[in-house]
Amino acid sequence: MHEWQEEVLAEVRAGSRISDRDIVDKVRRAVLMQRLPPGTRLPEVTLGEVFGVSRSVVRKALTRLASEHVVDQRPNQVARVRAPSIEETRETFAARRLVEGEVASLLAGRLDAASRDRLAAEARGEIEAHGRGDEPARIEHSLAIHHLLAELSPNRVLGAMLTDLILRTSIVIALYKWANLASCFLEGDHTTLLAALEQGDAEVAREGIRHHLESLEALLDLSPREASIDLKAILGRSREQA
Amino acid sequence: MHEWQEEVLAEVRAGSRISDRDIVDKVRRAVLMQRLPPGTRLPEVTLGEVFGVSRSVVRKALTRLASEHVVDQRPNQVARVRAPSIEETRETFAARRLVEGEVASLLAGRLDAASRDRLAAEARGEIEAHGRGDEPARIEHSLAIHHLLAELSPNRVLGAMLTDLILRTSIVIALYKWANLASCFLEGDHTTLLAALEQGDAEVAREGIRHHLESLEALLDLSPREASIDLKAILGRSREQA
DNA sequence: GACATGAATCCTGTATACAATGAATGGGTT
């Protein structure tokens, strides 16, 4: 039993009934918040002790996390937090541009009043949070906007794919964000995007999304030298992160 | 213990070591071949007896099949073979057109000689199989072409998404294919597609795929009256298919 | 000191037992 588990996941112990879904949510969130860095070992018994359940439940949770590309699960080996390579990061962004662009184009001019209000509220919330320097809250609002787009997608299949891609890009954003860059906030991007959606021009909306995501990707440090991160994660022997 | 299991899955029993992957493969294939119709109950113990393993292994297999959208797994209920609705079928095709079109566009003019040969061989095999009326073999070759595209995709993330979409569309093709229509063979489509890929024009390749998939979808019977299939599957009380 | 070898340990893979939930069944009432 090492140290990270207590600090990161202790809060959950208070919860009454823990199911595999809870574990998935908590771990996913911890990875997203970089409290569980890539390469972190996730042994089944340890996780079970932390959450107060047996390995059966943990195993199911880990399998689902693996299918979400959050952890790496190889036969006879400890599950570890995944460390997507630079190449995969680029490919994930490209896939998301394609899918989210299409979703935006399908959604253009089709938003009902309620959805528009929810989106606008999140956009305002993001700006506010950024204004008062509350980065976690800002990320929360930004993610909410994109998740809302996925949820509202008229094509549910594409919507589900987008949900997955948003998660994966969020993880790599946390991973490859410039260390000195506090925020990945693109002033006004979301606002103009929503305007395009209301306007109803599918191609403008699609391009709006593509541009937004390209700018986001450009904020990351994907230079080849960072490839060492992968090596460290793969070769890393220490039980903590490299 | 009912009857379908013996006939459909008995062949596996001879195999030496059965892992969850084997079960996933076998069940997926059986669903694809319509030997396990939508709504079929897949109880864990029964499956375990058929394959000669315990519920632990079966459970893992079912979870993976659920994440592949092959079976429906609801809490405290028997897993059943999924019956995608008409609406979902349309959405799946739309998603596949988007993704496979992009993959084709990325692949245009980038095929190395070996890949070209493999694709051409499958295309020839499909035509031959169709010539001698061997529909299962024809489907096999046709699927191989598309799976090869997914595998060759320069963008691996899109490739994996495409693999999933090919499976899902194949299942609904089997489901909604005109009863009297023996084949979903579109003469020459694959050949001209490969020509476009070699030619190297990304947009021609993309449109080739989109047109091919639209034609395929048009061959299906997606008229609203068929919605009864879903009801039967959902309400079906009999242990066999509705 | 570097490297190979072996044992001890950790961890996962699988099977099984028990608890809990949901569906099917049957009897009784209107």
Add this chain to the structure above:
DNA sequence: AACCCATTCATTGTATACAGGATTCATGTC
């Protein structure tokens, strides 16, 4: 006959035990 309720059965959810593979560490050899 139709409906309601309690009981029974089928099936999943969870915990645990044991076996096997992987990793780690200590020992011995070059």
